[in-house]
Structures are given as C-alpha cells and as structure tokens.
Amino acid sequence: MKKNLLACFGLAIVGLVAFAPAGYAMEVQRVVSPGGIEAWLVEDYAVPIVAVNFAFAGGIAQDPADRPGLANMLSGMLDEGAGGMDSKTFQAKLDELSIGMSFDAGRDDFFGTLKTLAENKDEAFSMLADAVQKPRFDSEPIERIRSQITISINEAKKDPNSVASAAIRETAYPGHPYGQPPEGTVESIAAITAKDLETYRERVFARDHLKVAVVGAIDPKAVGAMLDQVFGPLPATGKLAEIPDIVPHSxxxxxxxxxxxxxxxxxxxxxxxxxxxxxxxxxxxxxxxxxxxxxxxxxxxxxxxxxxxxxxxxxxxxxxxxxxxxxxxxxxxxxxxxxxxxxxxxxxxxxxxxxxxxxxxxxxxxxxxxxxxxxxxxxxxxxxxxxxxxxxxxxxxxxxxxxxxxxxxxxxxxxxxxxxxxxxxxxxxxxxxxx
Structure with missing residues (x-):
C-alpha cells in the first residue's frame, strides 16, 4: 500500500478551500506541523517570494499598568539583534538578503511579518526564529529605541489629532487597559528595562493563541518545518492577564x-x-x-x-x-x-x-x-x-x-x-x- 508522503513527514493538511477574490483561483490549505502548530497556506509560485504573517494574543492590552508602552517598545526591539548577532550585524544581514521583517503591537494582538525571496527562506526563517525566541535587548539599541519613542511621545503632545485621540481613548476607557497610551508616557518609557521586555515576551509569545498565515513559493512540508523551527520552542501556553469586557463610556x-x-x-x-x-x-x-x-x-x-x-x-x-x-x-x-x-x-x-x-x-x-x-x-x-x-x-x-x-x-x-x-x-x- 502506497504511503502518504505528507504523513511520513509528520505533516497534516486538514483543510482545503478554493476561492477567487482576485480573479483567479487560489487554494487555502490548513497545514499542521509535526509539532502540532497550525497555519493557513496559499501556495503561489508566480513570483519567488514567501510572506509570513503571524500574531500572538496579547498586544498593548497586556502592558502592565505601570509600564504602558512596553509592548510597543518590544515591537521595536525584536529586529535589533538576536541570537549571536548584535543589532548592526542583524540589520546588515536583513539588508544583504533583502529580507523584510517587522513587528507591531496591536490593541489585542502582537504581530509579526516576514517577507523574503524564496531562495533565502531558510536563512530568513532562522533569523525570525532568533528574533522571536532569543532577542538580545542590548543596551545600545534599547537606549536608541527609547529615545525615538520619547521624541515621538513629546511630538504627539503638539499634534491636535494625537491629542484628540488620546483624550477620546482615555474618556471611552477610563481605568481600562484600552485607555492606556499605546506608546506609553515619557516616565513609563524611561523606566522600562531589558528584564521588562523579556518578561512580556515570555508571557505573551506562546503557542496556544498563535495564528499564522503563509503565502508564496513554499510547499506544506517546508511550512511545517518553519512552524516548528520558529514557534516550536515557545511555551505551550501564555500567561496573559485577564482583560475585562467594557462598553465605551460617553x-x-x-x-x-x-x-x-x-x-x-x-x-x-x-x-x-x-x-x-x-x-x-x-x-x-x-x-x-x-x-x-x-x-x-x-x-x-x-x-x-x-x-x-x-x-x-x-x-x-x-x-x-x-x-x-x-x-x-x-x-x-x-x-x-x-x-x-x-x-x-x-x-x-x-x-x-x-x-x-x-x-x-x-x-x-x-x-x-x-x-x-x-x-x-x-x-x-x-x-x-x-x-x-x-x-x-x-x-x-x-x-x-x-x-x-x-x-x-x-x-x-x-x-x-x-x-x-x-x-x-x-x-x-x-x-x-x-x-
């Protein structure tokens, strides 16, 4: 009896949907890695590019009350050196290989994106794994990012649109995590340490509420290997603070x-x-x-x-x-x-x-x-x-x-x-x- 090749690699494709929103058919595959991590995949070999978008439940709402801006600062630090590479080395390699990597703290989720040429995907996945699992939080980039955020906070105080946004957020959600300033305050940003950044990462970066989407010139087997390489070593469950539901105040x-x-x-x-x-x-x-x-x-x-x-x-x-x-x-x-x-x-x-x-x-x-x-x-x-x-x-x-x-x-x-x-x-x- 002929064996299923995907099963031999411990990989499962457990769902398949065809759709054509852009005028041509695409197939969405639900891929489960050998380690049990799920992703949605669209294989597309028209151009030799691979795009990976992912999110951990958490985001700005998980900032401690005395550390607003922590998630946002972390999003600026994850590509500032990881594993054996310091910030300059890490950024130089991203540029050399034309790898786009970015992170963003949303209201309820912490996002990451990766875009790479298919020929460089192995190195790109390795760098992403280091950024997610082993960010360095060296003092020089911490102080540089801290300075950039502080300047942004001070500039926002002079911008009427930013002032209005802050006021409506605080009025709608008083005493709630949604009411906290996403970028933090000058005082909270000054107080954030490398340990604070690592503690947030350890609490939020977990597999239980992870969502992943992959599009491009890559097959299910390679996606499964990437999922286990990048996310497999993370904790099975996060340690998220409970966020109460709230109706916006008037x-x-x-x-x-x-x-x-x-x-x-x-x-x-x-x-x-x-x-x-x-x-x-x-x-x-x-x-x-x-x-x-x-x-x-x-x-x-x-x-x-x-x-x-x-x-x-x-x-x-x-x-x-x-x-x-x-x-x-x-x-x-x-x-x-x-x-x-x-x-x-x-x-x-x-x-x-x-x-x-x-x-x-x-x-x-x-x-x-x-x-x-x-x-x-x-x-x-x-x-x-x-x-x-x-x-x-x-x-x-x-x-x-x-x-x-x-x-x-x-x-x-x-x-x-x-x-x-x-x-x-x-x-x-x-x-x-x-x-």
Missing part, C-alpha cells in the same frame, strides 16, 4: 489648543465582530462616513457646506469592546455647526434608513473592492491572518461578498438605530478656545 471634552482648525473626534458603542448585525452595520457605516467621497457625511459636511476637507467614520471591533469612531477638522468658529450636522446626519440615517440607491452603490463598491485586498502575497497573508483572528472560518473569503449582498434596507436601518443614535455621545474637540 463624555464631552474640549481642549484649548492654538491650532488653525478644531479637530473633532466622536464615537460610541459599536458591533462586536461576531454580532449578527455586524455586516449590516458595516454597510451602514460605509453609507454614513466610511465611503469617503460617496458618504453622507462627506456630501453634507464638505461638498454642500465646505465645513471640512475630510470627514469619516469607522467600526472598531476590539476583542473586549467595540466602538464606532469618526473624525474631522474645521474652522474654530464653525465647530459647533459641524458637530451638530454630524449628529443630525447620524440621527437621520437611524430614523429613515438609506435610500435603495445608496444601498445598491454601497454594496457594489464593497463587493467590487474586496478583490483589492488579495492582489499581492503580503495582502493575502494579512487577510488570512485577520480572518483567523476574527474566528470567521476558512470559508469566509468565499462567503463574504454574499453576506454583503444579502444586507437589506431594513438591516441597515436596524443597525443604524442600534449604533448611530449613540454615535456622538462621546466627543472630543481640540482647538482654539472660541470653538
């Missing part, structure tokens, strides 16, 4: 700042990603302010009245909360008028719903533009990772446009009534006092 904040315009940020509770009304709210948001040039807010605030250059809204489905957020900037003497107009447009959509034409145009755009999320290996890997993190299932890529198309006028009105009536109960304005 509040009004006015901050006097002598900038030319008044920045207005606003928001309220929104749908979780697993909310049955999420897709209806997604379409409703596009009609309201997510559609940029086609949105109601853009038409009313900019085109008809010339109150602002841009205005928009977005949904923020975090893991322990969910919000609707929006922003604009206008003349100080017209800030009240602009804020009132935003409120009235949200209320009007909640009361009357969209027109049939608005709904048709929104669905057409959202369906047609979905393919643009899959036009490169990096974008495909990013989308596959996001779908895993949102627990949408491997078949979501096939189902997504159908879910958008199924949204009705009644669905949009219901979602608008549910979320837009509270969409400006949280508002921050940063600008000259006369606003």
């Amino acid at each position: 509040g009004k904040v006015d901050i006097d700042m002598p900038n030319p315009q008044t920045v207005i940020t606003f928001g309220g509770p929104g749908p979780r990603r697993n909310d049955p009304d999420f897709m209806a709210a997604f379409v409703a948001n596009h009609i309201l302010g997510g559609g940029t040039f086609s949105s109601r807010l853009y038409g009313e605030v900019r085109e008809r009245r010339g109150l602002a250059y841009s205005v928009g809204t977005t949904l923020l489905p975090f893991r322990h909360s969910a919000g609707l957020a929006g922003s604009t900037a206008t003349r100080a003497d017209r800030a009240d008028e602009t804020a009132a107009l935003i409120r009235s447009e949200m209320a009007r959509l909640a009361k009357d719903g969209p027109t049939a034409e608005e709904l048709a145009k929104a669905k057409s755009f959202l369906i047609g533009s979905y393919a643009l999320r899959f036009d490169s290996s990096s974008k495909i890997a990013r989308q596959l990772l996001a779908i895993q993190l949102d627990d949408l299932g491997m078949d979501y890529i096939d189902k997504r446009n159908g879910l958008v198309d199924a949204v009705t006028l009644e669905d949009v009105q219901r979602a608008s009534q549910k979320y837009f009536t509270t969409g400006t109960e949280l508002m921050v304005r940063v600008g000259p006092h006369e606003s």
Whole structure:
C-alpha cells in the first residue's frame, strides 16, 4: 500500500478551500506541523517570494499598568539583534538578503511579518526564529529605541489629532487597559528595562493563541518545518492577564489648543465582530462616513457646506469592546455647526434608513473592492491572518461578498438605530478656545 508522503513527514493538511477574490483561483490549505502548530497556506509560485504573517494574543492590552508602552517598545526591539548577532550585524544581514521583517503591537494582538525571496527562506526563517525566541535587548539599541519613542511621545503632545485621540481613548476607557497610551508616557518609557521586555515576551509569545498565515513559493512540508523551527520552542501556553469586557463610556471634552482648525473626534458603542448585525452595520457605516467621497457625511459636511476637507467614520471591533469612531477638522468658529450636522446626519440615517440607491452603490463598491485586498502575497497573508483572528472560518473569503449582498434596507436601518443614535455621545474637540 502506497504511503502518504505528507504523513511520513509528520505533516497534516486538514483543510482545503478554493476561492477567487482576485480573479483567479487560489487554494487555502490548513497545514499542521509535526509539532502540532497550525497555519493557513496559499501556495503561489508566480513570483519567488514567501510572506509570513503571524500574531500572538496579547498586544498593548497586556502592558502592565505601570509600564504602558512596553509592548510597543518590544515591537521595536525584536529586529535589533538576536541570537549571536548584535543589532548592526542583524540589520546588515536583513539588508544583504533583502529580507523584510517587522513587528507591531496591536490593541489585542502582537504581530509579526516576514517577507523574503524564496531562495533565502531558510536563512530568513532562522533569523525570525532568533528574533522571536532569543532577542538580545542590548543596551545600545534599547537606549536608541527609547529615545525615538520619547521624541515621538513629546511630538504627539503638539499634534491636535494625537491629542484628540488620546483624550477620546482615555474618556471611552477610563481605568481600562484600552485607555492606556499605546506608546506609553515619557516616565513609563524611561523606566522600562531589558528584564521588562523579556518578561512580556515570555508571557505573551506562546503557542496556544498563535495564528499564522503563509503565502508564496513554499510547499506544506517546508511550512511545517518553519512552524516548528520558529514557534516550536515557545511555551505551550501564555500567561496573559485577564482583560475585562467594557462598553465605551460617553463624555464631552474640549481642549484649548492654538491650532488653525478644531479637530473633532466622536464615537460610541459599536458591533462586536461576531454580532449578527455586524455586516449590516458595516454597510451602514460605509453609507454614513466610511465611503469617503460617496458618504453622507462627506456630501453634507464638505461638498454642500465646505465645513471640512475630510470627514469619516469607522467600526472598531476590539476583542473586549467595540466602538464606532469618526473624525474631522474645521474652522474654530464653525465647530459647533459641524458637530451638530454630524449628529443630525447620524440621527437621520437611524430614523429613515438609506435610500435603495445608496444601498445598491454601497454594496457594489464593497463587493467590487474586496478583490483589492488579495492582489499581492503580503495582502493575502494579512487577510488570512485577520480572518483567523476574527474566528470567521476558512470559508469566509468565499462567503463574504454574499453576506454583503444579502444586507437589506431594513438591516441597515436596524443597525443604524442600534449604533448611530449613540454615535456622538462621546466627543472630543481640540482647538482654539472660541470653538
């Protein structure tokens, strides 16, 4: 009896889905390594590139209360020397081999990306393994990264958009990890040590909540070997602090700042990603302010009245909360008028719903533009990772446009009534006092 070659290598492909969001068929394979680590893989040999995107549950929300900015600082340190290579040697080798490696601390997850030529994948995987498992945290790069972050924090204090973002975050999530500054404070960054960085890494970098997406010129056997090499030595389970669920608080904040315009940020509770009304709210948001040039807010605030250059809204489905957020900037003497107009447009959509034409145009755009999320290996890997993190299932890529198309006028009105009536109960304005 002929043996399964994959089984001989201890590798399992336990799922396969075909989809064609970008105009040609691709297959998503669920690969399980010999060590039991799972990844989603799209093999694509059109160009000799391999892209790897991964995430550990944790992110900024896992920063200790007295060390905000720890996760963000760690994200800047992981490619600053690892294993036997110091920072200069590590960076030089990345450049020599044309390897792209980066890390980022999101609200709920800690992300990593790798992009390499297929011919250099073995060395790239080895360097990634060192960065994840054996970062050096040498004093010179620590102080350099610390200085860069400190400069960024101080510069943000002069930027009205950053000031508004900080104020709305603190108002929406008082006393909660979501309310902490992602970059930290000058004081907290000054206090972070190499031991703090290593302690965070040891708590968060674990296999139990790891998600991995791989796209490019690589087969399942090589993916399985990479998974065990890079992630296999990590702890089986992390030691994450429990994060309580929270509904965004309401509040009004006015901050006097002598900038030319008044920045207005606003928001309220929104749908979780697993909310049955999420897709209806997604379409409703596009009609309201997510559609940029086609949105109601853009038409009313900019085109008809010339109150602002841009205005928009977005949904923020975090893991322990969910919000609707929006922003604009206008003349100080017209800030009240602009804020009132935003409120009235949200209320009007909640009361009357969209027109049939608005709904048709929104669905057409959202369906047609979905393919643009899959036009490169990096974008495909990013989308596959996001779908895993949102627990949408491997078949979501096939189902997504159908879910958008199924949204009705009644669905949009219901979602608008549910979320837009509270969409400006949280508002921050940063600008000259006369606003």
